[in-house]
Amino acid sequence: MYTSNRRCDRPGRLRAVTQGKCALFLVAAVFAAGGAALPPETKTEFGPVGAVSELDVDDGDDRSSGFSVDVPGIVADATISIGGDDYPNPLRLQSGNAVDGPDSWENLRRPELLADFREHVYGQSLPLPTEQTFDVSTTEIGDVVRKTVTIGVTGPEGSGSFDMTLFVPTGESTPRGTFLMIDHRGSVGDDPGQSSGYAPVSTITDAGYAFAVIDANDLAPDDSGSYRDGVINLFHPSGQDLPDDAGRAISAWAWGASRAMDYLETDPDIDPAKVGVIGHSRSGKASLWAGAQDTRFAAVITNNSGSTGAKLARRGDGGVGAETVARINSAFPHWFPQTYREYNDNESALPVDQHELMALVAPRRLVVGSATDDSNADPQGEFLAYVGAARAYELYGLGDTGLGSNDWRPETDRGHRGPAMSYHLRSGGHGLSGADWDIYLDGDLFSRGAGRAGL
Ligand code: GCU
Numbered sequence: 001m002y003t004s005n006r007r008c009d010r011p012g013r014l015r016a017v018t019q020g021k022c023a024l025f026l027v028a029a030v031f032a033a034g035g036a037a038l039p040p041e042t043k044t045e046f047g048p049v050g051a052v053s054e055l056d057v058d059d060g061d062d063r064s065s066g067f068s069v070d071v072p073g074i075v076a077d078a079t080i081s082i083g084g085d086d087y088p089n090p091l092r093l094q095s096g097n098a099v100d101g102p103d104s105w106e107n108l109r110r111p112e113l114l115a116d117f118r119e120h121v122y123g124q125s126l127p128l129p130t131e132q133t134f135d136v137s138t139t140e141i142g143d144v145v146r147k148t149v150t151i152g153v154t155g156p157e158g159s160g161s162f163d164m165t166l167f168v169p170t171g172e173s174t175p176r177g178t179f180l181m182i183d184h185r186g187s188v189g190d191d192p193g194q195s196s197g198y199a200p201v202s203t204i205t206d207a208g209y210a211f212a213v214i215d216a217n218d219l220a221p222d223d224s225g226s227y228r229d230g231v232i233n234l235f236h237p238s239g240q241d242l243p244d245d246a247g248r249a250i251s252a253w254a255w256g257a258s259r260a261m262d263y264l265e266t267d268p269d270i271d272p273a274k275v276g277v278i279g280h281s282r283s284g285k286a287s288l289w290a291g292a293q294d295t296r297f298a299a300v301i302t303n304n305s306g307s308t309g310a311k312l313a314r315r316g317d318g319g320v321g322a323e324t325v326a327r328i329n330s331a332f333p334h335w336f337p338q339t340y341r342e343y344n345d346n347e348s349a350l351p352v353d354q355h356e357l358m359a360l361v362a363p364r365r366l367v368v369g370s371a372t373d374d375s376n377a378d379p380q381g382e383f384l385a386y387v388g389a390a391r392a393y394e395l396y397g398l399g400d401t402g403l404g405s406n407d408w409r410p411e412t413d414r415g416h417r418g419p420a421m422s423y424h425l426r427s428g429g430h431g432l433s434g435a436d437w438d439i440y441l442d443g444d445l446f447s448r449g450a451g452r453a454g455l
Helices: 102-122 201-206 249-264 282-293 325-331 338-343 354-359 379-394 434-441
Strands: 003-007 024-026 043-045 054-056 079-082 085-088 131-141 144-155 158-169 178-183 210-215 275-280 299-303 365-371 415-417 421-426
Touching: 079 379, 102 249, 102 282, 102 338, 102 354, 131 249, 144 249, 158 201, 158 249, 178 249, 178 282, 201 210, 201 434, 210 249, 249 275, 249 282, 275 282, 275 365, 282 299, 282 354, 325 338, 354 379, 365 379, 365 434, 379 421, 421 434
Parallel strands: 178 210, 178 275, 275 299, 299 365, 365 421
Antiparallel strands: 003 131, 024 131, 043 054, 079 085, 131 144, 144 158, 158 210, 415 421
């Protein structure tokens, strides 16, 4: 066993940092409207497939790309039918015209949807830190290298930090992929031998994957009185109310996943093109929002995320007593911005619904995990949102959901996997369990089209 501790204080842009286990970069103040939470010029290529997609990391509001695909005359319906009910059409531009392919999806519709989700649902994201540091402590334990990475971030109101623990199997030259977990339970320790159902670290590393975890509570305490005390108050004066549309805890957790990704991009032991962000329940809402915004995540896994996660908002309680917008805003007033409260008992007024959030992951790997008895999360509502998201994947020829039928309810306890979309419905109640991980680890989520049969 050995332990090393390194730090570097090297100014420059993130893309310039390629060596070593730690990095610092200064970013020109990026406090423009729209929440530029991501490095604006970073490009990423999805996996090994090659046929599809080089996407801008942040869509922002930049319409200056010169695309002129918004052809007058191709009018789209305002709604689509999902499970027999009407929902907003993800492929309809605000002009009323139709999205006709990947170019208009990526350059026109994605920015519109992101702006709507920021304004009405999750709040504006925090901007990029003006300064970011990575302090890395490395320990080799058996077949695993554990790195404790302290991620320092600075905003106009001060500096703070949060930790990421990263377990890298040494058996292969580069891990098959990396699961980055947003964890609100604080239950993941630093023992590489741990193997709970929730975080089966040794099972994951034995399968050849790296596993990284950040503690949501370090980013924004999960508490209505103190949620600003993590990273939010580094960017907002603590003595002032947050703007009505500022992101709250869920937004901060998603932002933290992107800052963790900033580090993973610099780690020579990690393939940055194969990082999946995963979260369960409230953290599953955050993982989906992180993956919708940050196209550096090659896979986006949302487990039992329910209301304001994978569940369609317009279904209300789904006939099963599921959590509605009004209930979530009342029980967890620190998760979402004030603007979201306008939709309490008024979901039909939302300009978006959650199938469009999932659609923002296209053409990257979307993974939705539900459970039969998780009625608070409305598993049928999660299923229907997944079905609706396929519209965006169809633009890439990747609309196969793996389901065979769009009718509820699908076969339980098996993965349904298309070339870029994955779904499963586990028997039992709310939770992230070994049975869920068995499906996430089966086949290869990071290689499009691989391992489809029987998954
Ligand atoms: C509550 C809440 C859900 C949330 C869940 C969890 O049940 O209503 O929205 O997903 O907690 O995070 O476990």
